[in-house]
Amino acid sequence: xxxxxxxxxxxxxxxxxxxxxxxxxxxxxxxxxxxxxxxxxxxxxxxxxxxxxxxxxxxxxxxxxxxxxxxxxxxxxxxxxxxxxxxxxxxxxxxxxxxxxxxxxxxxx
Amino acid sequence: xxxxxxxxxxxxxxxxxxxxxxxxxxxxxxxxxxxxxxxxxxxxxxxxxxxxxxxxxxxxxxxxxxxxxxxxxxxxxxxxxxxxxxxxxxxxxxxxxxxxxxxxxxxxx
DNA sequence: GCTTTGTGTAACCATTTGGTTACAAATTAA
DNA sequence: TTAATTTGTAACCAAATGGTTACACAAAGC
Numbered sequence: 195x196x197x198x199x200x201x202x203x204x205x206x207x208x209x210x211x212x213x214x215x216x217x218x219x220x221x222x223x224x225x226x227x228x229x230x231x232x233x234x235x236x237x238x239x240x241x242x243x244x245x246x247x248x249x250x251x252x253x254x255x256x257x258x259x260x261x262x263x264x265x266x267x268x269x270x271x272x273x274x275x276x277x278x279x280x281x282x283x284x285x286x287x288x289x290x291x292x293x294x295x296x297x298x299x300x301x302x303x
Numbered sequence: 304x305x306x307x308x309x310x311x312x313x314x315x316x317x318x319x320x321x322x323x324x325x326x327x328x329x330x331x332x333x334x335x336x337x338x339x340x341x342x343x344x345x346x347x348x349x350x351x352x353x354x355x356x357x358x359x360x361x362x363x364x365x366x367x368x369x370x371x372x373x374x375x376x377x378x379x380x381x382x383x384x385x386x387x388x389x390x391x392x393x394x395x396x397x398x399x400x401x402x403x404x405x406x407x408x409x410x411x412x
Numbered sequence: 413g414c415t416t417t418g419t420g421t422a423a424c425c426a427t428t429t430g431g432t433t434a435c436a437a438a439t440t441a442a
Numbered sequence: 443t444t445a446a447t448t449t450g451t452a453a454c455c456a457a458a459t460g461g462t463t464a465c466a467c468a469a470a471g472c
Contacts, residue, residue, distance in 0.1 A: 207319060207322075208320050210316060211316045211320035212459090212460085213313060216316070216389070228418080228419095229419060229420090230417095230418065238460085238461065238462090239461075239463085240418090240419080241419095241461085241463085242460070242462075244421080245421090246460085260468090262417090262469060263418045263419075263469045263470065264417085264418060264419080265419065269396065270396075271393040271394075271396035271397050272397050272400065274397070277390060280325070281386060281387055281390070283329075283332060284328075284332065284380040285380075287332075288384055321430085337448080337449095339447095347432090348431075348432065348433085349448095349449080350450080350451080351431055351432075353449070354429095354430075354431085354451090355430085369449095371439060371447090371448085372438070372439045372446095373439095373447085
């Protein structure tokens with residue numbers, strides 16, 4: 195359903211708004227981690243991290259599989275394409291100002 | 304100070320997390336608007352929009368100038384470069400999966 | 413069976429967030 | 443000066459957010 199993917203897109207922006215969640219994604223960019231491994235990188239309690247992971251799973255940014263009692267988390271960057279697509283319409287603005295700056299510098303020679 | 308620009312970066316992610324604020328930025332992408340013009344596009348009250356604008360100003364995404372009693376708001380996309388830079392490290396992931404898909408499709412011919 | 417390990421979740425709490433109404437302030441028009 | 447226009451802000455409120463502790467549950471080890 196379109197409505198749901200809109201909500202999903204909406205949720206992705208919320209998901210990456212939190213610095214702890216961005217840091218988790220950063221960890222998973224390197225390799226998959228268990229929940230405990232992830233939690234070990236933060237001061238806050240494991241349940242707090244567990245909640246962040248639940249949210250990241252709900253928007254599809256983290257996928258998991260069981261391995262014994264452990265749960266392996268791995269990154270799925272695909273939902274970030276929504277953010278990238280949103281940014282697309284704004285890039286020309288800072289590119290324009292960059293060209294303006296370039297012109298300014300070149301004219302100064 | 305570095306700390307401050309880190310906080311600024313942090314705040315930009317928070318700023319674009321809200322759909323109303325993203326919509327405001329979308330409006331300003333077309334042209335500059337007065338506060339009332341912006342508020343006219345939303346159901347919520349003008350003070351609510353005013354608060355959003357204050358936040359957007361605080362992170363530098365909106366800049367204003369007075370014109371009579373009115374206040375003209377215009378977009379400054381520059382702070383979004385922080386988001387773009389953050390995304391940079393994740394693009395290769397969906398590009399990789401895209402290449403995978405491309406290979407898959409090409410192999411099917 | 414029982415215990416240990418790793419994880420999820422319920423219940424609760426303080427803070428933040430996004431909204432409202434009422435009012436203040438600044439500029440222009442009369 | 444007085445009134446009208448446009449905006450900002452203070453005070454308040456409900457809901458969401460991010461954190462905690464205590465406990466439940468599933469898989470592996472004994």
